[in-house]
Amino acid sequence: MRLSKFFGQTLREAPSESDSASSQMLVRAGYVRQLAAGLYSYLPLAHRSLRKIEQILREEMDAIGGQEMCMPVVHPAEIWQESGRWYEIGDEMGRFQDRKGRELVLAMTHEEVVTSLCKSEIRSYRQLPQMVYHIQTKFRDEPRARGGLIRVREFVMKDSYTLDKDFEGLQSQYEAHYDAYHRIGARLGLNLVAVQSDPGMMGGKVAHEFMYISPVGEDSLAICEETGYASNLDVANFQKIPEPASAPEPLTRVHTPGQSTIAKVADFCGVTTRQTGKMVFYMGDFGPEDPSRLIAACVRGDMEINELQLRYAAKAQALRPAEAEEITAAGCVPGYASMCDIDRTKALLVVDDLIPESTNLIVGANERDWHYTGANYGRDFTADVIAPIALAYDGAPDPIDGKPLQVVRGIEVGNIFQLGTRYSSSMGATYTDEDGEGFPIVMGSYGIGVGRALACVAEEYSDEYGMDLPISVAPYQVILVSLGREGEVHEAAETLYHELLAAGIEVLYDDRAVSPGIKFADADLRGIPLRCTVSSRSLKRGGAEFGRRRSKDLAILPLGDAVEQIQAGITECFNVLNRRLEDLPTWASRSE
């Protein structure tokens, strides 16, 4: 392709629409343009990169037995009503009506369609297992799109679905995806970390997210490089080590004027926060039948609440922090709330499992400026629920070997999910087994965001001059820069361009009538990994210059075998990338 005819300009300055490195670079380099919040156009450069990512996804899905198909973006409401998600999901689902007033849904994902296909296509255990996938547009009306391409409202996702007669089959296809996703990450030049994740209220027990570790990520992860433990912070476990037990002291009221926070109280009493108990209040939504109720959560003073685990422990559908009035209404004093004096008819008390193992805690006395010392579980208070509701933290002992966990941020590139029979049961997708008996199909679903993967690659491979994309993802393999508009330089560049095209090399040819500085700056920005320059200087030195983007170490290629050497350079780039395929994590090698 000739840059003189190319659609999509580079920008000297980044538009002020987002501030993550990846989206600024992708905008500046002429890959994407924003149409509205969370809606992007993909210009020719991005489109070529996305097609390459999709091709890698195809190859890896096909390699584990996937069959590619394509399902619609617009669905009738009925299938979402059958699965129940029509009612469970709120404004995030795009809904509209056709001309007859029939309710339609924009696909957020395709479990419902796959399940409905199962009803027509799968009858017998003989037809199982199956793995189907497609690469298709999704729409999720995110309350807040952010981070450029990292969180958008319309996006393309590779989603695959497995169908099995039992959980053993599901497990095997799940493991195949686990390994394939690591291979995909490697081929994209990304280190993906598989972390345990929240299976949600979906019925399954096992789910993993494939994370690209980055400070701009939206998810927090707890990982331990030594033991290999890796988990979304939402579901991270850690070893809880109680303070050394001491003989029970009497529960004693002490005057603590103005000491309304844990840090102040501990300081005031001359103890560490580990010797205190902390109360945090939430309003829990328990569904339409049950009015929302106050939840009092108690963790040791040095720890924070894991809201997801609290929600599960309280069996609530949703939580939000309680307002001061709601706390007061239950007879509790904010800042001095006490698990000893709480009215359990007005609040559900959930305590972390470390609390019963802790002795002589300092806790609120439920009166302004007063605390108790010597609070002990069982004698001074009991709970409605005891559950692990404390949030893992940086440095917490990991659950495998007690080595310190690290809390880092990550971007979720992919996820794999054991659905079980959540959809097949509610929608009636069954197969007949050997004995002629009907059973719901056991399903799994597995996604990878194509555009998000590109954003992560751009994030990883950017510098102050632009992007330096892995050759597997770069829209072109080589940029050919001609520094001459006529005469022998022009002739030599034109000839080389046609030879490269004829050899099947993906070449972007900068034949524009602009200054060399602009050509080099644009070449750096666009992120094409290899550059070949033809100029009067290079011809004097014996041919064309060739090397990695921005490298000072340039080879002079005689024009006669330039194509061959450029081909060799491309192969070398792929070789570098392919080394990432060695020693990849696999399901069998993981340590959870």
Place this chain on the structure above:
RNA sequence: CGGGGCGUAGCUCAGCCCGGUAGAGCGCUGCGUUUGGGACGCAGAAGUCGUCGGUUCAAAUCCGGCCGCCCCGACCA
């Protein structure tokens, strides 16, 4: 949905406080000179100042509503 910021030429922004004929740099068009890291000269085109309303002799500027975009939080099948 809560908090904050922004909306002026294709892009980045100034002008707004203190009302009085709309600006700069980059980009774009033409001509000429240039050609190894974002060249130079000359000439030129380009903006309903997000939108609606109010105040005023007069509004980009002051006031109010709405819309859009960005950031933080809530939310995230």
